[in-house]
Amino acid sequence: MEKIAPFQHYLNLSLHQNPVIQNPTNTLKASLASVALGPAFTSPQTQLSAHSLPYNRSGLSSSNTFHFFDELKGVHSLELLKILHARMLKMCNDWSSDTIAKSLISSYLKFGDFRAASMVFFMGFDRNYVFWSSFFDELQTCGGETRGVLKVFVELYGKGVVFDNKVLTLVLKVCGSLMDSQLGLQIHADLIKKGFDLDVYLKCALMNLYGWCSDLEKANQVFYEFVEKEDLVWNEAIMVNMRNERWEKAMEMFREMQFSFAKATGGTIAKVLQGCSKLGALKEGKQIHGYVLRFALESDLSVCNSLINMYSRNNRLKLARRVFDLMEDHNLSSWNSMISSYSACGYLNDAWDLLNQMEVSDLKPDIITWNCLLSGHALHGSYKAVLKILRRMQVTGFMPNSTSITSVLQAVGELGMLKFGREIHGYVIRNGLDYDVYVETSLLDMYVKNDCLGKAHAVFDNINNRNIVAWNSLISGYAFKGLFEDARKLMNGMEEEGIMPDLVTWNGLISGFSIQGYSKEALALIHQIKKSGMTPNVVSWTALMSGSSQNENYRESLEFFIQMQQEGIRPNSATIPTLLRACGGLSLLQQGKEVHCLSIKNGFIEDVFVATALIDMYCKSGNLKAAYEVFKKIENKTLASWNCLIMGFAIYGLGKEVVFIFEKMLEVGILPDAITFTAVLSGCKNAGLVEQGWKYFDSMRSDYCITPTIEHYSCMVDLLGRAGYLDEAWDFIQSMPLKPDATIWGALLGSCRMHKNLRLAEIAAKRLFELEPYNSANYVLMMNLYAMFDRWKDVERIKELMSNIGVKSGEAWSWIQIDQKVHLFSAEENHPDEGEIYFELYHLVSEMKKIGYKPDLKCVYQNIDDSEKEKLLLSHTEKLAITYGLIKSRSDVPIRVIKNTRMCPDCHTAAKYISSVKNREIFLRDGSRFHHFSKGKCSCNDCW
Ligand SMILES: [Zn+2]
Numbered sequence: 001m002e003k004i005a006p007f008q009h010y011l012n013l014s015l016h017q018n019p020v021i022q023n024p025t026n027t028l029k030a031s032l033a034s035v036a037l038g039p040a041f042t043s044p045q046t047q048l049s050a051h052s053l054p055y056n057r058s059g060l061s062s063s064n065t066f067h068f069f070d071e072l073k074g075v076h077s078l079e080l081l082k083i084l085h086a087r088m089l090k091m092c093n094d095w096s097s098d099t100i101a102k103s104l105i106s107s108y109l110k111f112g113d114f115r116a117a118s119m120v121f122f123m124g125f126d127r128n129y130v131f132w133s134s135f136f137d138e139l140q141t142c143g144g145e146t147r148g149v150l151k152v153f154v155e156l157y158g159k160g161v162v163f164d165n166k167v168l169t170l171v172l173k174v175c176g177s178l179m180d181s182q183l184g185l186q187i188h189a190d191l192i193k194k195g196f197d198l199d200v201y202l203k204c205a206l207m208n209l210y211g212w213c214s215d216l217e218k219a220n221q222v223f224y225e226f227v228e229k230e231d232l233v234w235n236e237a238i239m240v241n242m243r244n245e246r247w248e249k250a251m252e253m254f255r256e257m258q259f260s261f262a263k264a265t266g267g268t269i270a271k272v273l274q275g276c277s278k279l280g281a282l283k284e285g286k287q288i289h290g291y292v293l294r295f296a297l298e299s300d301l302s303v304c305n306s307l308i309n310m311y312s313r314n315n316r317l318k319l320a321r322r323v324f325d326l327m328e329d330h331n332l333s334s335w336n337s338m339i340s341s342y343s344a345c346g347y348l349n350d351a352w353d354l355l356n357q358m359e360v361s362d363l364k365p366d367i368i369t370w371n372c373l374l375s376g377h378a379l380h381g382s383y384k385a386v387l388k389i390l391r392r393m394q395v396t397g398f399m400p401n402s403t404s405i406t407s408v409l410q411a412v413g414e415l416g417m418l419k420f421g422r423e424i425h426g427y428v429i430r431n432g433l434d435y436d437v438y439v440e441t442s443l444l445d446m447y448v449k450n451d452c453l454g455k456a457h458a459v460f461d462n463i464n465n466r467n468i469v470a471w472n473s474l475i476s477g478y479a480f481k482g483l484f485e486d487a488r489k490l491m492n493g494m495e496e497e498g499i500m501p502d503l504v505t506w507n508g509l510i511s512g513f514s515i516q517g518y519s520k521e522a523l524a525l526i527h528q529i530k531k532s533g534m535t536p537n538v539v540s541w542t543a544l545m546s547g548s549s550q551n552e553n554y555r556e557s558l559e560f561f562i563q564m565q566q567e568g569i570r571p572n573s574a575t576i577p578t579l580l581r582a583c584g585g586l587s588l589l590q591q592g593k594e595v596h597c598l599s600i601k602n603g604f605i606e607d608v609f610v611a612t613a614l615i616d617m618y619c620k621s622g623n624l625k626a627a628y629e630v631f632k633k634i635e636n637k638t639l640a641s642w643n644c645l646i647m648g649f650a651i652y653g654l655g656k657e658v659v660f661i662f663e664k665m666l667e668v669g670i671l672p673d674a675i676t677f678t679a680v681l682s683g684c685k686n687a688g689l690v691e692q693g694w695k696y697f698d699s700m701r702s703d704y705c706i707t708p709t710i711e712h713y714s715c716m717v718d719l720l721g722r723a724g725y726l727d728e729a730w731d732f733i734q735s736m737p738l739k740p741d742a743t744i745w746g747a748l749l750g751s752c753r754m755h756k757n758l759r760l761a762e763i764a765a766k767r768l769f770e771l772e773p774y775n776s777a778n779y780v781l782m783m784n785l786y787a788m789f790d791r792w793k794d795v796e797r798i799k800e801l802m803s804n805i806g807v808k809s810g811e812a813w814s815w816i817q818i819d820q821k822v823h824l825f826s827a828e829e830n831h832p833d834e835g836e837i838y839f840e841l842y843h844l845v846s847e848m849k850k851i852g853y854k855p856d857l858k859c860v861y862q863n864i865d866d867s868e869k870e871k872l873l874l875s876h877t878e879k880l881a882i883t884y885g886l887i888k889s890r891s892d893v894p895i896r897v898i899k900n901t902r903m904c905p906d907c908h909t910a911a912k913y914i915s916s917v918k919n920r921e922i923f924l925r926d927g928s929r930f931h932h933f934s935k936g937k938c939s940c941n942d943c944w
């Protein structure tokens with residue numbers, strides 16, 4: 001109580017000195033003064049003595065000419081400061097009250113007397129609002145607490161000091177930032193009781209307070225209670241709802257506002273547009289665009305930039321660009337908005353074009369521009385470009401900051417450039433960027449991706465403020481590598497530090513288990529999440545599906561999708577590609593089409609990842625036409641979309657088309673990667689284009705600096721072998737710099753069977769039996785070859801070898817989809833319509849025989865008589881599936897059959913005859929490639 005005293009004097013003095021405060025019409029200020037000088041405090045002397053501030057102590061000057069600032073220089077303790085303060089109140093003359101007050105506050109703060117500082121602050125507050133606004137910053141730098149300031153306010157307020165709107169506004173703001181709704185409520189109640197005339201700022205502060213304290217209903221109630229709603233109040237109400245992510249309510253208010261006479265500020269519109277971006281509310285966004293045009297707000301740069309962002313977040317880049325083009329002025333942030341939109345959506349060429357235009361218009365890209373480009377290229381898999389951008393950015397004089405480093409590390413991680421990653425690590429340390437938890441987490445990720453878990457752990461240990469993101473990165477790193485024990489231990493450690501695992505933690509574990517093939521364990525985690533009180537989200541389920549798909553358990557993946565839907569979780573744009581991969585893997589064209597429809601309906605189709613997955617699905621399901629249609633519609637074709645299409649044409653053996661598409665891709669300026677060349681070489685190999693194959697193989701290194709991998713070598717062996725250049729293939733294997741693996745020998749063996757070269761086949765088979773002793777396909781190929789030469793003893797020998805090692809000839813199955821239902825044909829299970837199928841098949845075979853079909857009995861390796869062999873051939877699953885298709889589907893649709901292993905020569909011949917006898921197209925995908933049978937011929941030209 002007594003400590004208020006010095007300030008009363010101070011106020012007293014200031015009343016004489018400051019004309020603004022002397023203004024008698026300002027009743028509030030008058031009342032403040034009167035309270036301060038109220039009956040309880042009429043005697044300044046007593047107050048001062050109570051405060052025990054002797055006037056003349058120590059070496060302070062007591063001369064009549066009192067120079068506050070000179071005196072202040074000699075003050076080295078709090079006590080001296082108080083003395084000076086008291087003396088100042090009493091006797092100073094020429095002084096400027098504002099600056100003195102500010103120095104006083106600063107000095108009190110410096111000596112740690114936050115209470116005294118707060119007192120001076122409140123009592124002098126109304127003199128200059130701006131002047132005081134830095135008070136809290138200064139307080140915090142000196143280690144004071146905002147809450148303490150509020151205490152002083154409560155004390156004064158409790159004593160009946162009447163504060164004006166400005167002080168109350170400020171206090172309410174502070175209450176909001178401290179989420180102290182109690183004091184706020186008290187003030188609010190008091191204001192109502194006293195019938196206080198709230199000005200617009202106070203109204204806003206009130207709503208703001210409730211907003212911060214997450215009592216949005218109350219905030220909105222306050223808003224609706226105001227009779228007079230000034231523009232600012234409308235704007236604030238909308239902002240409060242926006243800040244609390246009540247986008248819908250905010251939009252509703254915005255609409256209401258348009259019916260009132262209030263005018264939205266540019267800031268509010270920009271904010272509402274942000275809401276539309278987050279909500280995906282394109283329609284509302286367009287309405288606001290209309291409002292902007294009506295009220296001629298299009299000159300407001302921040303509004304236009306928000307419009308650009310809104311349209312691009314909603315995948316309407318053309319509209320975004322239109323806004324950009326119509327802007328009269330572009331500031332740096334408009335350029336950045338548009339460049340960032342292009343980058344984020346993967347329109348990387350457009351982003352570059354814009355950057356060039358920007359430079360032409362004499363604006364230099366800043367660090368934000370560069371970072372947009374970096375993150376866009378990293379996000380869309382153009383990792384090498386990321387490094388190029390980094391170099392260009394550095395050349396133009398920009399030091400990569402933490403945001404840049406995060407993108408660069410992502411690229412480095414994906415490219416496996418551990419050495420460069422380490423250099424960046426050094427840069428991070430040298431430039432003190434290691435305080436940034438995102439940078440540290442990216443470093444950690446980079447090490448995880450490069451199989452350096454130890455190094456990753458070291459980075460993790462170095463992070464000062466380990467947040468959940470860092471924990472999650474490391475946990476998922478361990479889980480991803482299948483080190484589940486360590487992952488679990490980390491999870492326990494994290495809980496011990498008081499950080500509870502969130503959905504991201506769990507999803508990391510699910511992803512790890514799932515990718516390592518432990519789908520049961522992964523599914524169990526889903527139940528564990530539920531037990532811990534959380535709900536598995538779309539990411540959890542997508543992780544589960546994706547792992548199964550990657551392990552080629554497509555059925556399981558689809559089952560998970562069904563479960564996810566049963567739980568009411570809606571797929572997102574990441575679920576769709578996974579789902580499509582499963583459909584493609586099973587060649588479920590019908591389901592794939594449904595997913596296509598779903599993607600169009602939900603706008604996922606705009607996502608280039610989804611579109612690319614659709615191409616892949618259509619290719620694998622044997623509908624190349626549909627794949628091409630999807631491809632044509634993609635606006636910004638990425639390298640992946642081109643790769644997918646090339647591969648699609650390649651597996652059909654459409655070599656000329658492959659070459660055409662590839663050249664087209666080069667024409668539009670997209671640089672091929674190693675995957676492109678695998679696709680191109682596969683195309684050449686399946687079409688027997690030996691010369692082109694050589695040309696492209698050589699150009700990989702010479703034109704594109706891509707070192708061929710074992711896959712490319714294997715393609716070349718296949719290409720040479722199939723074309724009949726078996727000796728060249730052999731020489732090629734001998735001269736290649738890599739150690740030949742099973743794919744190389746497999747390619748050679750396949751070619752040997754095609755061209756009946758037993759000598760080389762035996763060498764290849766020997767290697768294969770060593771490299772993959774349990775792969776039955778190799779043994780079957782050898783038996784096939786021996787049977788061709790009637791070397792039945794050798795057939796028997798292979799059979800014995802198989803049974804000695806314990807290789808079972810792989811379970812062969814085929815399936816066909818009829819009206820949504822998948823019909824599986826395998827040796828183990830009988831199909832319910834088997835009788836009908838065989839009846840039709842016998843009939844069919846006799847018709848085929850009339851035009852020349854002879855069953856290839858050499859495809860049977862059992863020691864049985866010929867008529868038995870013929871019967872056995874008929875039971876081959878692809879024959880059954882094709883026949884079932886003939887019975888059950890309309891005669892004008894192609895038959896599509898999938899087989900898990902390589903077709904035998906007899907079935908291949910039979911399928912050609914069926915296509916001719918029944919005049920039907922048959923698509924058959926077997927273990928090695930696609931066959932398109934039509935009019936008695938196969939697209940593979942009998943090379944498979
Ligand atoms: Zn067969």
Ligand SMILES: [Zn+2]
Nearest residue numbers: 931938940942
């Ligand atoms: Zn074929």
